[in-house]
Amino acid sequence: MTTASHFLPKEAGISTLRAGAVPARSGLGLKPGHFRTILVTRPDLGFFEIHAENYMVDGGPFHHYLTQIRRDYALSIHGVGLSIGGEGPLDEEHLDRLASLISRYEPQSFSEHLAWSSHGDIFLNDLLPAPYNPATLQRVCDHIDRVHERLDRRMLLENPATYVEFAASTLAETDFISEVVKRTGCGLLLDVNNVYVSCNNHGRDPQAFIEALPLAAAAQIHLAGFADDVDAAGAPLLIDSHGAPIAQAVWDLYRYTLERTGPLPTLIERDNDIPAFPVLLAEAQQAEKRLQTCRVEVAA
C-alpha cells in the first residue's frame, strides 16, 4: 500500500501544479436556476462550486451549462457522497465517476467531508458523524490515501457540523483533523459556519477551535447560514441548514479566521430556499470585501 507521502509531495500540491489554484476570492455554489443569469451577466466572482454527484449524469443541460460556465470561471468540485468516514471501503465505482468528472472539468479544487453517508447498499443522503478515536482515524486516513491515489490529486477535507458527540470519542475534533492532515497530506476546507454551529452545539469556544485547527493546510473556506433549534435541555441547537443568509457571528468568525490564514477562496453556500442570484452575489461581495481588507492588513 502506497502511503500518501510517496506520491504526494506536501510542499507541491499536485492540483496546484496541474490546474492552478482557486483564486483567493469569493465564489458561489452553482445552481441550475442561475445558469442562464450567469452566462448572460458574467458576474465578477472568483469561482463556482458544484456538488459532484449532481453532475454524474450522462448528458443534458447540466453538462451543457457547466461546460460553458467552466470556460470563464475557476471551478471547485465538492463531493457529498463519498462517505469518507464510512466503516466500509470506499465505493470504487463512485471514485471512478469522480475521476471522470474531474478529468472532464479539470477543477482547481476537489473536496469532501469528514462524515459518512452510506451504509451497506443504502445511501442516507446526509453527512453523518463518527466518533473521533484511533479506529476512525485509521479508516479516514486510509480512505483519503485511496482518494489521493485514485484521483492523483490532493483533496481538501471539510470539518463537519454535528449535533451529537460520542462516548467512544477519545480525540478532540481539532486534534483528529490535524492528525488526518499530517498523515495524509490532505488540505483543510475550513467551513466557518460548521465551526460556529458545532462549537455552539457542543459547548466549545469557536475562536479557540479555529486556533486549534491545522490552519497552514487550510485552502478554502465555506460560509453558510444556519437555523435555530433547541436540545432536550432547552439549550440552543444550531442546524447547518444552508437555507439562510450568513449570520453576523459567522461573519465575525470569518474575519477572525482570515486574520490567521490570510486570504483564502471563500464559498457562500446556499442549498435551501435559494434566493435570486443578485442576493447571493451581494453576499459573495460582502465576503470579497473582507478578503480585500484582509489583504491590506496582511500587506501592511
Place this chain on the structure above:
Amino acid sequence: MSQQDFAAALLDPDLPAPAGLAAWNGSDPAQRFRVYRNNVIVSLIDALADTFEVTLELVGEEFFRAIARLYAYACPPQSRLMAFYGAGFPDFIESFPPAAGLPYLADVARLEYRRIVAYHAADVPGVGAEAVAAALADEATLPTLGMTLHPSLSVVVSTSAVVSLWAAHQGILDLSTVAPDAPETALILRHGLNVEVLQIPAAVGAFLCELQAGASLGRAAAEAMSIDTDFNLVSILGLLLQKSAITALNPTRSPT
C-alpha cells in the same frame, strides 16, 4: 456505536436512538439524534417532491409527503446519485390503497420520472440526411433496417389521460376539461436542451417500443399497423427526424 445501528435508527423512527451518543450539557442525546433523522427523511421526501411535481399537485402537499415518507422508509436510495431517486415510486403509488381512487396517479408519476431520465440522458446527435439517403439507396434492405433511438426517448402507455393531466398542470389545458380515464400514450424525449412530452397514438407507441427492443423497421411498422391500420409511418418518422431522435441506422441487422 456502529454505523449499522446509527443507520438503522435513522430509517426506523420506532427504534431508539443508537447507544453511545453524548451531549456536552448532559441533555438527552436522543433529541439531538432527531436532527439527523429529520435531515435524512426530509431530504428524501424533498427529492421526491422535486421530481414528482405534478403528482404532488394532484394529491396536495400533505397526502404527497405522507406517501413519499412511507416510500422513503420502505425504499431508501441505493445510489449516491439522488437525481434518479424514486424510480420505484410510481409502482409504490400503484400498490398504495389510499391512492386507489386516483388510478391515473401512478402513470402521471411514471411520466414525470421519464422526464428526469430524459433530462439527464446522454447527448447523442441524430442521424443526418446523408445517413438517411444511404439507407434509401439500399432500398431492398429497408425492411430489416434497425433504428437506434435517442437515449432520452421513452413511451408511457396509460389507461388514463396521462398527457392531458400533466399538460393541465403546465397551464396548457384546463384541468376541468380533461377526462382522466381516456387512455393516452405519452412520448417523452429531449430535443437539444428541452424535454418534450407529446401525446401519440397507441400504435405509434407500439412502433417505438418495438424499435427500442431491437425490432427492424419493417417488423415495427407491421406491428403498429396490426394495432391500427391508420398507423402513419411518415408522420412518426418525420417527427423522429425533426427531433433528432434517430441516432443510428443499422442496415446490417438480420431480419427479425
Place this chain on the structure above:
Amino acid sequence: MNKTLTAASLAFALGTAMTVAATPVAAPMADKEKCFGVALKGKNDCKAGAGTTCAGTSKIDYQGNSWSLVPKGTCEKTASPTSPTGHGQMAEFKERKA
C-alpha cells in the same frame, strides 16, 4: 402475416418523412410548459430540513386504520365520470383492521 410492408413502401415513408415538412403527431407541448431546464434542481445538495425535527420522528403509516389522509390537490378538480361524486376519490380511506 396479413400485413406486409414492402421495401418500396418503407422507402416511400422514409423518403417522404425526410423531404416533406414533418407534421407532428400531436401539438408539441414543450414550448408552452414551465421552463423545466431551470426549474430542475440538483438533488445532491447539503440540505438540512430546518425547524422540522419532528418530521423524522413521528411515524405516519397506515398500519391498522391510522391512515386518515385524503388527496386534497388538483385531483378534486378532475372530472371523473366513474366517480359518484364526479371527482377523483374524495372518500376517506380506512384500512380494515387485520
